[in-house]
Amino acid sequence: MTVLSRQTPLWLYALTLAAFAVQTDDFIIIGVLPDLAADLQVSEGAAGQLVTVYSLVYALTAPLWALLLSRVDRKQALLGALGVFGAANFAVPFVDSFPVLMGLRVVAALGAAVVLPASLAAATSAAPPERRGRYLATVMTGLTGAVLIGVPVGTYLGGALGWEATFVFAGALGTAALLLIWVKVPHTPRPGTAPGIRVLLRPLQQRAVFLILLVTAVTVAGNLAFQTYLAPFLGGLASVTGTGLALLLVLSGAGGIAGTRFAGRIVDRHGPLRALWSGGGLFCAGMAAFCALWVVRPVPVVLVALLLVCWSAAAWAVPPAIQALMIDRVGPEGATQAMALHSSSAYVGAALGGALGGTLVGLDAGLLPLTAALLVGLALGLVGFTVRGDRISSDREPRAEGSEVR
Structure with a gap:
């Protein structure tokens, strides 16, 4: 795929919609857990394992898919994966037992584990060098948009039409992405000689790549430890509940989209x-401010809203930067494998962050922002260690005139 125009191509929006679909499907269950659990006669704790299973299957299979599908045209891989993803969600209304539903979540996760890494790799491989950061950021807005739009809409549909409608909505999103990719995304050249597994894994076994994956997991763990238990934290900080919480989540989602787009521009320029x-x-500065406010709580909701927007913008500015750093290290030929490993490390971090946050919120919700700041600070320290030890900045491909790594 070659992009000559400076305008955003339609195929990039198709990839963004695919990311939007799989991210919505990941988090959308949370809003319908009580109804789902009651209907299938399981506890809410057991129903919550649907989210855990989805994340674990994704984390374990994304790198494997990247290897198995290395000789497959990315467009064909995306079409096949989205077809499986959509079918698994459309089958949910016909389910009458929890084990069968769990099986469908496994199937949906297997499809999602192909979709997101392939979409990110396709975007970065097709982007002009001077716009790669913005192309990555565009696909990433599908993830933030899922939090801002997809999850609230799916939750509303589940409440109005039954929890099964939530899954049908996710399947419809996946089908829409499939159709748009089919029409707009060009085929990629099929490699003449299939690389062996050792060749595919060689760039990903570099010490710098391992540290970047570790940075990803630690950063996501810090953010998710805070984000997963945002409701109890805000309830204790400013007595935020119900409609007020929903509005704050929408505002933070908007901040996340802005942060992602801004990060893309910084990547391209600096x-x-x-x-x-x-x-x-x-x-880290935002988390420190939340720690200070916790000491003097309760605080005005307006101040909380401003900090949440800053937090979300900062949190979503980090992924495009880490992804670009990874691609700089492995090169275009390792993009698919790198994005798969990156996605897996992010899901591992999410699981660790959720577990850690669950322990902390039982002790004192004020520990959540403190822990998040410490973990992200540790991740930044690892980045510095990586740069010094492996000279990532000096190994970068030449950028457009006027760009530099700092």
Whole structure:
């Protein structure tokens, strides 16, 4: 795929919609857990394992799919994966037992584990060098948009039409992405000689790549430890509940979209390290402010809203920077495998963050922002260690004139 126009191509929006669909499907269950559990006669705790299973299957299979599908045209891989993803969700209304539903979640996760890494790899491989950060950021807005739009809409449909409608909605999103990709995304050249597994894994076994994956997991763990238990934290900080919480979540989602887009521009103009330092530093500052406010609670909701927007913008500014840093290290030929490993490490971090946050909120919700800041600060320290030890900044491909890594 070659992009000559400076305008955003339609195929990039198709990839963004695919990311939107799989991210919505990941989180959408949370809003219908009580009804789902009651209908299938299981506890809410057991029903919550649907989310855990989805994340674990994704984390374990994304790198494997990247290897198995290395010789497959990315467009064909995306079409096949989205077809499986949609079918698994459309089958939910015909389910009458929890084990069968769990099986369908496994199937949906297997499809999602192909979709997101392939979409990110396709975007970065087809982007002009001077716009790669913005192309990655565009696909990432599908993830933030899922939090801002997909999850609330799916939750509303589940409440109005039954919890099964939530899954049908996710399937419809996947089908829409499939059709748009089929029409707009060009085929990629099929490699003449299939690389062996050792060749595919060689760039991903570099010490710098391992550290970048570790940075991803630690950063996501810090953010998710805070985000997963945002409701009890805000309830204790400013007595936020119900409609007020929903409005704050929408505002934070908007901040996340803005942060993602801004990070893409920083990556293109100044390199991924500058974007990562900026986003991570702002995140830690926001968490420090939340810690201070917890001491003097209750505080005005307006102040909380402003901090939430800053937090979300900073949190979502980090992924495009880490992804670009990874691609700089492995090169275009390892993009699919790198994005698969990156996605897996992010899901591992999400699971760790959720578990850690669950322990902390039982002790004192004020520990959540403190822990988040410490973990992201640790991740930034690992980035510095990686740059010094492996000279990532000096190994970068030449950028457009006027761009540099700092």
